[in-house]
Amino acid sequence: MRRTTELKNDWQRLFGQAGNRALIVYWLYGLAITAAEIIVAYGSVKTGIILHILLLGALLAHSAWVFHRGVPWLFLALTLAPLTRILSLSMPLGGIPPVYWYVAISAPLFAAAAGVMRVAGFAPGEVGFTLRNLPVQFLIALIGLPLGFIEFIILKPRPMVTSLAPAEIWFPALVFIVCTGLLEEFVFRGVMYRAALKAVGDKFALVYVSCIFAVLHITHLSLWDVVFVFAVALLFTKIFAWQKSIVGVSLAHGLTNITLYLICPLIF
Amino acid sequence: MISTVTTTTTTTTTVTTTAGSSSLVSDIGLLAVISLIILLVIKELAGAAVDSGGELQGYSTVAAVDRVLNVGIVPLLFVFGFIVIQKIVTILA
Numbered sequence: 001m002r003r004t005t006e007l008k009n010d011w012q013r014l015f016g017q018a019g020n021r022a023l024i025v026y027w028l029y030g031l032a033i034t035a036a037e038i039i040v041a042y043g044s045v046k047t048g049i050i051l052h053i054l055l056l057g058a059l060l061a062h063s064a065w066v067f068h069r070g071v072p073w074l075f076l077a078l079t080l081a082p083l084t085r086i087l088s089l090s091m092p093l094g095g096i097p098p099v100y101w102y103v104a105i106s107a108p109l110f111a112a113a114a115g116v117m118r119v120a121g122f123a124p125g126e127v128g129f130t131l132r133n134l135p136v137q138f139l140i141a142l143i144g145l146p147l148g149f150i151e152f153i154i155l156k157p158r159p160m161v162t163s164l165a166p167a168e169i170w171f172p173a174l175v176f177i178v179c180t181g182l183l184e185e186f187v188f189r190g191v192m193y194r195a196a197l198k199a200v201g202d203k204f205a206l207v208y209v210s211c212i213f214a215v216l217h218i219t220h221l222s223l224w225d226v227v228f229v230f231a232v233a234l235l236f237t238k239i240f241a242w243q244k245s246i247v248g249v250s251l252a253h254g255l256t257n258i259t260l261y262l263i264c265p266l267i268f
Numbered sequence: 269m270i271s272t273v274t275t276t277t278t279t280t281t282t283v284t285t286t287a288g289s290s291s292l293v294s295d296i297g298l299l300a301v302i303s304l305i306i307l308l309v310i311k312e313l314a315g316a317a318v319d320s321g322g323e324l325q326g327y328s329t330v331a332a333v334d335r336v337l338n339v340g341i342v343p344l345l346f347v348f349g350f351i352v353i354q355k356i357v358t359i360l361a
Binding site: 111256 | 270290293297299337338342347
């Protein structure tokens, strides 16, 4: 009897209050997001977007359906995954310099993540908006340099700037830190991981949110990059869980992209 | 490591693709706007149902629908606004 209680406690520690059925539903949504991303990347963009729109509707309906039972967080937070792709592909960005694409797409995503945060009732501190342990956060940020170099070896992107002169590089660098680093850490570590933690427990949340983050990189058309991003997501989520702050991981994420898209393509 | 901005490669791929057939971006934009309209209609109906009272107290499903739909509506409004501004700029240019 005692052993059964211990097992039950272990299960609840790992997976929160969610039952087996809830876990299967979360994985099914994860698979559907993966399928939609594969279709966008390798099949028809339009079909993939239609699937993302249907997923958005299903997740909104599901979160409303379970709202009165007090477990809408992860369904609500998962809406950010299809929204990411819908927003990034539906905006007419042709004719605009690439660096401004990030600004244009990050604004509605910030709004969506803030909306999830408000509906789910997360306080700013709960999603990592805190300035504690700043020296440690700056040390964490340095992880971004080697990560950016490794991802450069995998992706070999074209340079986004023509020189590393401060006058040319400061604005794209700022955009990468705010519109990719801060935004994606806010969405995935701050809101989605927090929601998963509340719904399904720490171990599942760590793996699940890292998987979602990784599959949203399928459109890079590189399996190695998806694997790499999954490993990085595990690392960033662990750091976030340890530090309870998104400052360090946001800077590290931004620095990864600066190294990947601005520095390495011009040096190597 | 960018998932948001269509992941740079895809953004490039998409925009390159749509440079040849600009209808793709228009079609996807249209899908987004249709989704926005549907969400706004559902929100309006849910809001009206909540206002009319009845069995709706606290977080009943309809009240919850009214609440969670903002998560989808607000970012899609940005898209709509962006498309409108882009069209105006194109016409003026």
